[in-house]
Amino acid sequence: MTKNTFDLEQQLLSDYDSKLTAEGVSGERLAHRLGILSKIGLTEDQGSRRSGFSQEEREAKNWIVKWMEEAGMQVREDGAGNIIGRLDGKHPDKPVIMSGSHVDTVPNGGHFDGTIGVLSALEVAQSWKETGYAPEKPLEIVAFTDEEGSRFNGGLTGSEAMMGDTDIEAMQTKKDFDGRTFEEVINDVGLSVEGFKSAGRPHSDIESYVEVHIEQGKRLEKEQLPCGIVTGIAGPYWLRLTFKGQAGHAGNTPMTDRQDALVAAGHFIHNISHLPQKINDSAVATVGNIEVKPNGTNVIPGEVIVYVDIRDIYEDTRQQLIDAIIQTAEDISKSWAITLTCETVHNVPPVPIKKKLQDKLEKAMQGKGIRPYYLPSGAGHDAMIVGQHVPSAMIFVRSKDGISHNPAEWSDLSDCVQAVHILKDYIESCQSHQITYQN
Ligand SMILES: [Zn+2]
Numbered sequence: 001m002t003k004n005t006f007d008l009e010q011q012l013l014s015d016y017d018s019k020l021t022a023e024g025v026s027g028e029r030l031a032h033r034l035g036i037l038s039k040i041g042l043t044e045d046q047g048s049r050r051s052g053f054s055q056e057e058r059e060a061k062n063w064i065v066k067w068m069e070e071a072g073m074q075v076r077e078d079g080a081g082n083i084i085g086r087l088d089g090k091h092p093d094k095p096v097i098m099s100g101s102h103v104d105t106v107p108n109g110g111h112f113d114g115t116i117g118v119l120s121a122l123e124v125a126q127s128w129k130e131t132g133y134a135p136e137k138p139l140e141i142v143a144f145t146d147e148e149g150s151r152f153n154g155g156l157t158g159s160e161a162m163m164g165d166t167d168i169e170a171m172q173t174k175k176d177f178d179g180r181t182f183e184e185v186i187n188d189v190g191l192s193v194e195g196f197k198s199a200g201r202p203h204s205d206i207e208s209y210v211e212v213h214i215e216q217g218k219r220l221e222k223e224q225l226p227c228g229i230v231t232g233i234a235g236p237y238w239l240r241l242t243f244k245g246q247a248g249h250a251g252n253t254p255m256t257d258r259q260d261a262l263v264a265a266g267h268f269i270h271n272i273s274h275l276p277q278k279i280n281d282s283a284v285a286t287v288g289n290i291e292v293k294p295n296g297t298n299v300i301p302g303e304v305i306v307y308v309d310i311r312d313i314y315e316d317t318r319q320q321l322i323d324a325i326i327q328t329a330e331d332i333s334k335s336w337a338i339t340l341t342c343e344t345v346h347n348v349p350p351v352p353i354k355k356k357l358q359d360k361l362e363k364a365m366q367g368k369g370i371r372p373y374y375l376p377s378g379a380g381h382d383a384m385i386v387g388q389h390v391p392s393a394m395i396f397v398r399s400k401d402g403i404s405h406n407p408a409e410w411s412d413l414s415d416c417v418q419a420v421h422i423l424k425d426y427i428e429s430c431q432s433h434q435i436t437y438q439n
Contacts, residue, residue: 006046008111009035012413020417024127025424027417033119036063037103038111047108047407052146052157053081053185060103064118064143071125073141079195080161081145081186087125089135095207096138097430098390099124099423101382102147102158109148110409112214116397116416118143120212124424136431137207144382151176151185159385164200168193208357208435209392210426211383212419214411218402219375226415227422228373229361230394232313232353233384234282237322238346239308241329243268244339247294247302262292262301264336269306271332272325276312279321282376283312313350313376348380351387353394356435361393364425370418391435393426395419 012031021027040063041049041056050056061083068075068085075085086096101117121141128135144162149155152174160166171182172193183193220228245259269287276283289307308325312318326342333340362372375396377384383392397419400410 006038006042007035008038016413016417020414020421023421023424024130024133025123025417025420026126027413029126030119030123030416030420031413033063033067033122034111034115037115041105043108043407045108045407048105048111049107049109050103050105051107051151052104052148052155053151053189053191054104055189057104057146058189061143064103064122067122068125068141071122072129073125078162078199078201079191079197080158080166080199081189081191082158082162082199083143085122085125085141087128087135087139089138091136092138094137095205095434096140097135097427098140098142098206098209098386099211099427100142100144101211101213102144104146104148104150106148106150106405108407109405110403110407112397112399112409112411112416113216113404114147114213116214116411116419117212120416120420120423123420124427127424133428135428139427140206147382152182156380156382156385159382161196161199162201163203163385163389165385165388166196166199168196171196203389206386206390208430209383209386209390210357210394210423211381211392212395212397212423213381213383214404214409215375215396215399216379216402216404217375217399220373220396220398221400221402223373225371225373226398226412226418227365227370228375228396229358229365230353230377230396231358231374232282233351233377233381233387233394234284234311234313235318235348235350235384236346236380237310237318237344237348239310239322239325240343240345241268241306241308242341243304243306243329243333244341245302245336246300248300250298250300253300258300259337260300261304261338264332264338265290265304265306267336268329268332271328272308275324275328276321279324280312280314280317282378283317283321284378285310285321285325307345311350311378313352315350318350348384349388351384351392353387354391354435356439357391357393360426360429361395361422364422364429367425368418368421370422391437395422395426
């Protein structure tokens with residue numbers, strides 16, 4: 001199929017179980033909307049390219065505004081370009097239930113990552129309009145700006161701005177893939193540095209946040225389930241370890257008289273691959289970046305820098321893993337007569353999801369005859385940022401072959417619509433009493 005004949009809507013509808021169109025929720029409308037968004041930034045490989053702060057992201061947001069208005073929402077845009085649709089409910093003075101995600105994509109990404117979260121929430125608002133349901137509490141739907149961060153090698157920009165977490169000075173030092181500054185880029189889409197500073201809002205405005213997202217893994221596929229309940233979002237912790245030995249001639253230095261930093265680093269990388277599973281099921285550690293100095297074929301490596309990405313959904317088990325990794329590096333360095341230095345270069349705390357919110361999702365799943373299944377989120381999402389300040393929950397939708405950030409990214413429409421029904425029942429179950437961090 002060429003780019004011109006690409007028709008996501010038709011593909012989605014081809015095996016859709018139309019009985020799922022019910023209670024004001026429409027799979028046909030969801031497919032139509034996914035189809036419209038898929039054409040914005042469509043690549044040669046039928047993937048999506050809608051970088052943060054691009055005209056394509058702006059165009060996708062314009063559609064979201066239109067659909068929010070169709071659902072009877074009041075729409076505004078904050079200083080960071082986050083699009084916010086609001087339904088007042090019976091008690092407009094109460095803190096809001098918020099739901100959403102993002103509409104930007106990685107270069108040559110897929111058509112479900114992010115969009116499905118925004119469109120699912122819109123489907124809930126639209127269903128309420130059609131069935132005449134009036135919520136007790138205000139509902140706000142958000143399309144967050146620049147979640148993927150492909151332009152400035154960062155991400156989560158819009159959710160950070162709304163939570164008041166933006167380090168604006170650091171942002172202003174960044175250059176994008178075309179060498180342009182943050183300020184130049186955001187000016188192009190009608191945003192300003194001053195606006196970014198003003199985007200922060202009191203956390204007490206928001207009672208709780210919920211996000212539907214594709215799983216980007218294979219657990220739900222293995223379990224043959226359309227969707228699942230996220231138990232927590234693993235925060236990334238990056239360690240930079242420098243193994244310092246002695247560079248020397250590869251020919252003239254006997255094997256018994258070497259301080260080879262790469263041999264030590266190699267042992268380290270191998271040994272830590274066994275540690276996470278001893279500590280926790282959801283813990284992971286990855287070495288994906290090393291620097292070897294001087295990096296010559298005939299030179300014994302004198303210095304090796306190893307970056308370790310460490311994640312878990314619980315702070316205490318993640319800390320146990322960090323400690324065990326550092327201990328391993330120290331032990332190995334000692335036995336190879338290598339000097340070790342160790343620095344933390346990035347640290348986002350994990351976001352555990354409150355049991356009470358998971359229970360509500362479990363009830364919603366049981367109500368729809370779906371076996372409740374729990375799984376962690378290894379990747380970061382807007383919920384990871386909002387969840388630092390506001391009780392947050394996530395629903396994952398099955399991803400075909402676990403593929404994401406790729407044109408082949410796929411979730412069946414029936415799975416997406418089942419997630420919408422869970423989201424709807426969940427948000428309705430949040431109307432009767434207040435969720436706080438304490439309860
Ligand atoms: Zn995403």
